[in-house]
Amino acid sequence: xxxxxSTAMVTPIKSRTPVLFxxxxxxxxxxxxxxxxxxxxxxxxxxxxxxxxxxxxxxxLLGKFICFALAALALDLVWGYAxxxxxxxxxxxxxxxxxxxxxxxxxxxxEPGQLPEFMVFLSMTDIPWFWSxxxxxxYSWMLVLLAPGLVAFIFGYFxxxxxxxxVYFSIITQALTYAAxxxxxxxxxxxxxxxxxxxxKWILGFDITSPxxxxxxxxxxxxxxxxxxxxxxxxxxSKLGRVLMAVRDxxxxxxFLGYEPAGFKLFVWTLSAMLCGLAGALYVPQxxxxxxxxxxxxxxxxxxxxxxxxxxxxxxxxxVGAGTVNGLKTWFTxxxxxxxxxxxxxxxxxxxVLLPQGIVGLVRxxxxxxxxxxx
Amino acid sequence: MTTEQHEVSTxxxxxxxxTPAYRRxxxxxVDTTHQVMLYLEDISVEFDGxxxxxxxxxxxxxxxxxxxxxxxxxxxxxxxxxITGKTRPTSGSVxxxxxxxxxxxxxxxxxxxxIGRKFQRPTVFEHHTVFENLELAYKCSKSVWPTLLAKLxxxxxxxxxxxxxxxRLQQQAGRLAGLLSHGQxxxxxxxxxxxxxxxxxxxxxxxxxxxxxxxHRTAELxxxxxxxxxxxxxxxxxxxxxxxxxxxxxxxLCEGSVLAEGKMSEVQADPRVIEVYLGR
Numbered sequence: 001x002x003x004x005x006s007t008a009m010v011t012p013i014k015s016r017t018p019v020l021f022x023x024x025x026x027x028x029x030x031x032x033x034x035x036x037x038x039x040x041x042x043x044x045x046x047x048x049x050x051x052x053x054x055x056x057x058x059x060x061l062l063g064k065f066i067c068f069a070l071a072a073l074a075l076d077l078v079w080g081y082a083x084x085x086x087x088x089x090x091x092x093x094x095x096x097x098x099x100x101x102x103x104x105x106x107x108x109x110x111e112p113g114q115l116p117e118f119m120v121f122l123s124m125t126d127i128p129w130f131w132s133x134x135x136x137x138x139y140s141w142m143l144v145l146l147a148p149g150l151v152a153f154i155f156g157y158f159x160x161x162x163x164x165x166x167v168y169f170s171i172i173t174q175a176l177t178y179a180a181x182x183x184x185x186x187x188x189x190x191x192x193x194x195x196x197x198x199x200x201k202w203i204l205g206f207d208i209t210s211p212x213x214x215x216x217x218x219x220x221x222x223x224x225x226x227x228x229x230x231x232x233x234x235x236x237x238s239k240l241g242r243v244l245m246a247v248r249d250x251x252x253x254x255x256f257l258g259y260e261p262a263g264f265k266l267f268v269w270t271l272s273a274m275l276c277g278l279a280g281a282l283y284v285p286q287x288x289x290x291x292x293x294x295x296x297x298x299x300x301x302x303x304x305x306x307x308x309x310x311x312x313x314x315x316x317x318x319x320v321g322a323g324t325v326n327g328l329k330t331w332f333t334x335x336x337x338x339x340x341x342x343x344x345x346x347x348x349x350x351x352x353v354l355l356p357q358g359i360v361g362l363v364r365x366x367x368x369x370x371x372x373x374x375x
Numbered sequence: 376m377t378t379e380q381h382e383v384s385t386x387x388x389x390x391x392x393x394t395p396a397y398r399r400x401x402x403x404x405v406d407t408t409h410q411v412m413l414y415l416e417d418i419s420v421e422f423d424g425x426x427x428x429x430x431x432x433x434x435x436x437x438x439x440x441x442x443x444x445x446x447x448x449x450x451x452x453x454x455x456x457x458i459t460g461k462t463r464p465t466s467g468s469v470x471x472x473x474x475x476x477x478x479x480x481x482x483x484x485x486x487x488x489x490i491g492r493k494f495q496r497p498t499v500f501e502h503h504t505v506f507e508n509l510e511l512a513y514k515c516s517k518s519v520w521p522t523l524l525a526k527l528x529x530x531x532x533x534x535x536x537x538x539x540x541x542x543r544l545q546q547q548a549g550r551l552a553g554l555l556s557h558g559q560x561x562x563x564x565x566x567x568x569x570x571x572x573x574x575x576x577x578x579x580x581x582x583x584x585x586x587x588x589x590x591h592r593t594a595e596l597x598x599x600x601x602x603x604x605x606x607x608x609x610x611x612x613x614x615x616x617x618x619x620x621x622x623x624x625x626x627x628l629c630e631g632s633v634l635a636e637g638k639m640s641e642v643q644a645d646p647r648v649i650e651v652y653l654g655r
Contacts, residue, residue, distance in 0.1 A: 240523040242507055246500045253498045256459060257571060258486035259517045267519050 040215035063218040067283035072306040072318035074275035080313030083248030088173030090300035092148035096277025097290040101197035103140030118192040144281040152273030160262040181295035196291025311358025405472035412605040418467035427453040429631035445628035491573035497560035501553030512567035558589040
């Protein structure tokens with residue numbers, strides 16, 4: 001006992017974090033967010049020949065990455081904190097995308113009552129009931145959160161009540177997104193079959209392809225990511241966050257302390273699905289298309305790789321991971337496209353073996369070492 | 376924040392219900408007017424034809440410290456599983472006080488009703504600090520929303536500090552529980568039970584793996600708790616049992632039912648008990 005006390009780093013017990021982050025972390029986050037926020041201005045204001053000019057391509061690429069980062073952060077909430085590995089978050093991402101896409105399809109027509117193009121093509125005569133009110137952007141944005149949230153809630157309710165955990169849960173989520181993909185592939189489902197939605201023209205009356213609108217969507221995504229980071233941080237530093245980590249580490253013990261883990265899992269699971277839906281909704285207008293391939297199992301697995309690479313259970317890690325992996329992917333698929341999947345697999349293996357805590361874990365280790373040298 | 380303290384007075388009438396802030400099964404106060412904390416009646420548990428418990432009947436009184444001994448496979452841990460809702464009895468009934476039928480409640484509801492359990496292998500949250508372990512155990516509303524908005528009050532902090540002192544873990548408060556020694560983990564888990572303010576404590580081999588000094592200190596602690604809570608202690612260490620049983624009852628389990636019951640000295644002199652322990 002005495003040997004332990006002598007080496008103990010007795011930290012004084014205070015509230016763990018002053019207003020979510022340490023001052024230094026706040027500065028770093030705001031600095032990085034600031035740099036990213038300025039990029040579209042460099043695109044809009046500077047002439048093409050200026051050395052600081054940022055291309056349209058870069059902006060839309062980064063806008064996409066920010067949406068992926070948001071999805072990864074959502075996945076980290078359930079996997080990194082509550083220990084629930086989802087292999088089906090692509091479903092929630094796609095559902096959010098489809099919900100927003102419904103509005104964009106309606107807005108692409110000169111008359112809001114007109115049938116979207118694909119429905120005419122499929123010789124449908126009426127707008128299906130579930131398309132009602134989607135011409136109103138506010139309603140459609142509500143759906144962006146409600147559709148994935150509801151699916152997640154119903155699925156989670158039964159899965160968590162039946163105490164399905166571990167790989168069994170993961171496999172079921174994978175099956176769920178696959179089943180949904182098959183469903184959305186059918187023309188009869190009413191979501192444009194395998195072509196999905198495309199040909200968006202207007203969003204809130206703005207031309208969706210104009211650089212200004214692009215910048216607006218980029219900023220909206222950045223704001224959503226920042227908001228989700230703060231929300232995630234607030235939750236994970238609350239007592240509920242500590243309960244979630246306890247669910248991950250010793251669910252049985254928690255039950256005998258009087259907590260029902262199912263309720264806590266359901267809360268974070270549903271919230272995560274909604275954040276993922278938001279990511280999908282912001283993604284769709286920036287890439288201009290949503291189709292069922294977004295629900296393919298490979299997409300969901302890729303999300304897991306982002307989180308693992310960045311470092312799970314850190315919130316910042318998944319953002320870094322999504323950026324790193326997608327940056328690599330962009331480079332690979334343009335240089336030697338046929339090897340990307342091998343590279344992804346290799347990356348996942350290397351990260352699992354060499355960096356179990358991901359990039360953030362590595363950085364923390366290095367920083368701790370540097371501090372140790374100084375003292 | 377809502378820290379609905381549920382008043383479970385030992386003499387409360389069954390309709391003296393506590394209503395948590397958030398929709399949860401409303402638990403009536405435990406009715407212990409007959410001075411009995413726990414009734415086990417004719418409990419049998421069968422796993423694929425194997426009878427882990429065989430018509431086990433037992434009563435634990437209010438404030439009693441009961442030691443339970445018995446050879447391996449006697450059904451001691453299964454009995455605790457039945458009381459805490461982890462295993463459902465194949466037949467028989469298990470009541471907390473006179474009014475709460477434990478066979479109908481979930482593990483969490485049973486814990487909320489006032490039964491705390493320490494596992495055979497010390498189970499603490501290893502990636503949380505010692506302080507946080509106690510904070511999570513603290514008796515307050517344990518549903519989702521109150522937990523999200525919970526703030527540590529001064530009173531709660533004082534109680535946690537007091538428990539840390541009782542456990543002699545003040546120096547370790549900020550350390551991760553996973554870094555504690557085996558004996559300290561055992562104590563932390565006992566401390567977590569105390570934070571729940573249970574009326575009945577079930578302790579499965581609390582001194583396993585402890586040094587002599589730690590065992591001695593644990594015996595002291597249990598003797599202090601006697602009378603404040605009802606305690607059921609399952610233990611193999613006979614010296615330890617001797618030091619906490621005093622003149623109280625000791626129950627010997629064998630093959631899923633009660634073999635003998637009485638004072639330690641009586642039980643030790645019982646020829647049947649000697650036979651089970653020394654082999655036939």
